[in-house]
Amino acid sequence: MTQRIVIVGASLGGLRAAEALRAQHFAGEIVVIGDEVHAPYNRPPLSKEVLADQVSHEAVAFRQRASVSDVIWHLGDAAQSLSGTTVTTQSGTRFDADGVVIATGIRPRTIPLAGAASRRMTLRTLDDAVALRKRLQPGAKVLVVGAGFIGCEVAATATTLGCQVSVVAVDEEPMIRPLAVSFGAALRQRHEARGVTFHLGAGIQAIDETPEGAAATLDDGTQLEASVIVEAIGSIPNVEWLEGQGFDLTDGVLCDNDMRVIGGEHVVAVGDVARFPNPLFDDAPRRIEHWNIPTDTARRAVTTLLGDLGLGEGSKESFTPMPAFWSDQFDLRLQAFGLPGLAGNEPSDVTIECGDLSGDVVVAYRNHGRLVGIVGIGFNKELQALRAEIGMAR
Amino acid sequence: MKIVVDMNVCQDHGQCVFAAPEIFSLDDDGHLVYQSDVDEALREKAEDAADVCPLQAIVVED
Ligand SMILES: Cc1cc2nc3c(=O)[nH]c(=O)nc-3n(C[C@H](O)[C@H](O)[C@H](O)COP(=O)(O)OP(=O)(O)OC[C@H]3O[C@@H](n4cnc5c(N)ncnc54)[C@H](O)[C@@H]3O)c2cc1C
Ligand code: SF4
Numbered sequence: 001m002t003q004r005i006v007i008v009g010a011s012l013g014g015l016r017a018a019e020a021l022r023a024q025h026f027a028g029e030i031v032v033i034g035d036e037v038h039a040p041y042n043r044p045p046l047s048k049e050v051l052a053d054q055v056s057h058e059a060v061a062f063r064q065r066a067s068v069s070d071v072i073w074h075l076g077d078a079a080q081s082l083s084g085t086t087v088t089t090q091s092g093t094r095f096d097a098d099g100v101v102i103a104t105g106i107r108p109r110t111i112p113l114a115g116a117a118s119r120r121m122t123l124r125t126l127d128d129a130v131a132l133r134k135r136l137q138p139g140a141k142v143l144v145v146g147a148g149f150i151g152c153e154v155a156a157t158a159t160t161l162g163c164q165v166s167v168v169a170v171d172e173e174p175m176i177r178p179l180a181v182s183f184g185a186a187l188r189q190r191h192e193a194r195g196v197t198f199h200l201g202a203g204i205q206a207i208d209e210t211p212e213g214a215a216a217t218l219d220d221g222t223q224l225e226a227s228v229i230v231e232a233i234g235s236i237p238n239v240e241w242l243e244g245q246g247f248d249l250t251d252g253v254l255c256d257n258d259m260r261v262i263g264g265e266h267v268v269a270v271g272d273v274a275r276f277p278n279p280l281f282d283d284a285p286r287r288i289e290h291w292n293i294p295t296d297t298a299r300r301a302v303t304t305l306l307g308d309l310g311l312g313e314g315s316k317e318s319f320t321p322m323p324a325f326w327s328d329q330f331d332l333r334l335q336a337f338g339l340p341g342l343a344g345n346e347p348s349d350v351t352i353e354c355g356d357l358s359g360d361v362v363v364a365y366r367n368h369g370r371l372v373g374i375v376g377i378g379f380n381k382e383l384q385a386l387r388a389e390i391g392m393a394r
Numbered sequence: 395m396k397i398v399v400d401m402n403v404c405q406d407h408g409q410c411v412f413a414a415p416e417i418f419s420l421d422d423d424g425h426l427v428y429q430s431d432v433d434e435a436l437r438e439k440a441e442d443a444a445d446v447c448p449l450q451a452i453v454v455e456d
Contacts, residue, residue, distance in 0.1 A: 016445065023438070042450060063450060065441065292409065295445055326407060326448060333405065380424030384408055 003028030005305070006087050006095045008079045008241075009103030010034025012042070013271025013294035015062055017101045020302035022067035024312060030071045031095055033087060035078035038126055040064075044291055046129040047153040048328045051136075052160055055129045079104070079241045085266050099305045102242065102253055102261065102269035103298075106235035106289065111145060115207040116214035120229045123150060135228040138162030143216055143226035145204065147174035149327045151232035152187070155196050156329040166197045166224055168204060168216065178341045179375060180350045180365070186357035187329070194330055199224070235289065237273045251275055252287040257319050259301035266308055268301035270294055280320035280391040281339060281372060288323050288339075296321035322390065332377055338390040340365040340373030354382050362386065395432050396455040397440055403451040410443040410452060418443060 005021060007014045010032045018030050034040075041060040045051070050059050077089045085097045108122035121132050132154075136142065140163045144151045147169035155165045167174070173184030174191070188198055199218060206217040213227035237252040246263040248254035252275040254262050259276060261267040269276075271294035275285045300319045307314025325336040343349045343365035353374070355361035360378030364371060364386065371390050376383040397417060399410075406426050410418040416436055418428045432440060437454070444452040 019445075044448060063444075063453070291448055292446060324409060335407065378424075380406055380408055380420055381422070384411065384420065387412075 003098045003309075003311075004096070005030050005099045005101065006085075006097040007032045007101040007103055008034075008082075008087060009105055009238075009271070009273070010036065010038075010073065010075055011040050011103065011105055011271070011294075012062070012291070013103035013105065013273075013298055014101070015040040015064065015068070016295045016298035017103060017270055017302055018068045018071050019065050020299045021306075022065070023299075024302055024306055026302075026306060026311060028098070030068070031074055031097070032071055033074045033077065033079050033089060033095070035076070035090075036125060036127075037076040039073065039075070041126055043124070044326075046126065047123055047150050047157060051129055051133060051154070051157045055126070055133045057126060060126065082242055082245055082267075099266040099268070099309055100264075101298075101301060101305065102267065102273060103271050103294070104238035104241070105272045106237050106252075108231065109234045109236050110231050111204060111207070111233065113204065113207050116209045116229070119209070119214040119227065120207070120231060122231050123154060132228070132230065136161045136163055139164065140228065141213070141226045142166070143168065143214075143224055143229045144232060145169070145216075145229060146232035146234070147171055147198070147200070148177075148232060148234070149175060149325075151230070152191065152329050153327060154230050154232060155191065156194070159191075159195050160330065165195070166199060166226070167191075168199045168202055168218065168224070170201065170203050172201055174198070174200075178336070178339075178373070179363070180340075180343065182350065183357060183361075183363055183375065187332075189358075190332060191329070235272075237287065239273065254285055258304040258315070259297050259319070260304055260308070266305060268305045270297040270301045274301075276319075278320055279318050280322065281342060286339075290323045290325045292324040293321060320391070322387070334375055334377055335380075335383055336373060336375040337383070337387045338365070338371070338373035340375055342367055342372040344368060353386065354379055395434050395437055395440065397428060397430050397432055398453045398455060399426065399428055400451045400453075401426075403449045404447075405449055407448055409446045409448060413443040413446045414439040 087095045142158045142163045142165045144167045176184045202218045239249045255276040275287045277285045306312030327334045344367040353362040362376040365373040440454045
């Protein structure tokens, strides 16, 4: 009988899992279930060059390897439940499988306040980007809530498009969690110099509809008018369809170091939704929302799944993917490796390795003397050299 | 096998350098340099490099 593997989630992680199955000689049937109607596409440009330019599926679609031309794409229908290795979708279609790959990613969290619904948007999907792009007209007042990477990228792109942009966040500085206060403050100044206004350390009390659009009221009573509000305050893993299986769904789906879902049999997970320990740092399971992780985890998860199904050797080496991240904001490109957010609280834990914070710079993040992350603007060569030291004692 | 990198798109991320150092490297200014004619034995590595390029700038041709 032909064997079948079902992949749920038709984005980067799902595509890479399908490609890995073929690369690792799985000859059976591969079905990819996705709730979006689009074939897999690249998300990072949706807040950067593509948002600034023209948003279309052609601009962001992933090239697919020839080896996956026979994959069955079941798109526009969400998986509703899992039972063992059987997936049932919203439309009632049932897929029995020998193995399941969970690749359902995350969705944006939204502000738990009602009001001005038609003015509020989030940015995760191509459809979100198309809708947002329409609102980013020159002169439009844009309010970005959240000062993480996506919030800051949207602020930069909208400013470049001629919008008047304010950013509100409860944090003391933008991108503070991974980057620390000093670097965050330096980046804020660079945004301010280009016209972005920040309201930091501020929560939102209310959002109301107004004749011009919407008004947000901050904790201190400040009122901010906007024609569009972009909510970029974090994410929620898409795990509801996995309930009732005995999995740990506390924050994503808990996996072992081989990407096996704990509590499942012949079920693995990849990408943003997977919480797994990475011995490069420690034994604490974490989700990593970085673009390179779906590819790395897909390869490992497939090796594990095929091994468990008796179709491969599995792997005995521990799995230690290097998180890699970048962000484009105005003319600045940040590149990061490792997990800078794991830095300790000592002043000596965050150091400038080259350059300075007002220009090109490399910042190193340490914890008890161990390099855990590096972030740079420019200095490509130096960054590449330091990357090799991440995880090692120094 | 031929490798083509769209240098208008490439932003010197250097992810490809880690995936396939036999093919890709950064010069002293931190800009990408690569070999365009590559031995068939490196196909898997070349495909890996194409996968990890955040700008999807690398095309592996037959
Ligand atoms: C605007 C934006 C900018 C970004 N910029 C960067 C960047 O500069 N650098 C970087 O490193 N990373 C960036 N990222 C993060 C990166 O895009 C993600 O890490 C990556 O997309 C994760 O891939 P994934 O396949 O795990 O999950 P996702 O891409 O989230 O894909 C999951 C898919 O599963 C679908 N799905 C969910 N539930 C179900 C269900 N029940 N049934 C069927 N399908 C379902 C979803 O709709 C989605 O299509 C950015 C993300 C966004 C949104
Ligand atoms: S990974 Fe892509 S963008 Fe980066 S240097 Fe290589 S080809 Fe250029």
